[in-house]
Amino acid sequence: MRSMLIVFLFSYFFARYDAKVFSQCELAKKLKAQGLDNFHSYSLANWVCMAKHESKFNTSALNTKNSDGTIDYGIFQVNNKWWCKDNKRSSKNGCNIACSKLLDDDIDDDITCIKRIVKDPNKMNAWNAWVKHCKGKDLSKYLAGCKL
Incomplete structure (x- = not known):
């Protein structure tokens, strides 16, 4: 158990070292390039709003x-x-990915995962912040000035 904790902490801190904070427009461009604009009928602004919140x-x-x-x-x-999957609890691991891979600056695998999540019956309702801050709202500010 102790060795698992040490491995988790090491991988967590290593992943944090490779972390990145995107600008709003930088993320919008990345998501658009990865085909998220109107993916499962959700506008690009929905995805940016969700990530923001x-x-x-x-x-x-x-x-x-x-x-x-x-x-x-x-x-x-x-x-x-x-x-x-993070070895802290049992998981369905629907995206077939180690949770630590979702903490680095390469978000291609993260995007593959959210594309899988939105295909689930809950769709974007899976994200509480999206429901609270984005769902049914004017989201034009999330793409304003992005030159997409």
Whole structure:
């Protein structure tokens, strides 16, 4: 158990070293290039808004305060109960990815994962911050000035 904790902490701090905080427009361009504009009928602004309110565009964001004891990882706050594996709890690992991979500055695998998540029946309702801050709102400010 102790060795697992040491490995987790080492991988966590190593991943944080490779972290990146995107600018709003930089993330919008990346998401557009990866085909998220109108992916499953969600505009690009929805994805940018979600990332803003989930992580403030920080790839190393880690939320350990979920009431059910689960942890959310990375820029899109992917949950370890359903979508990634972190050796802290059993997981469905629907994205077939180690949670630590969601903490580095390469978000290509994160994007692949959120594309899988939005195909689930909950769609973007899987992200509480999206429901609270983005759903049904004017999101034009999230792409304003981005020159997409």
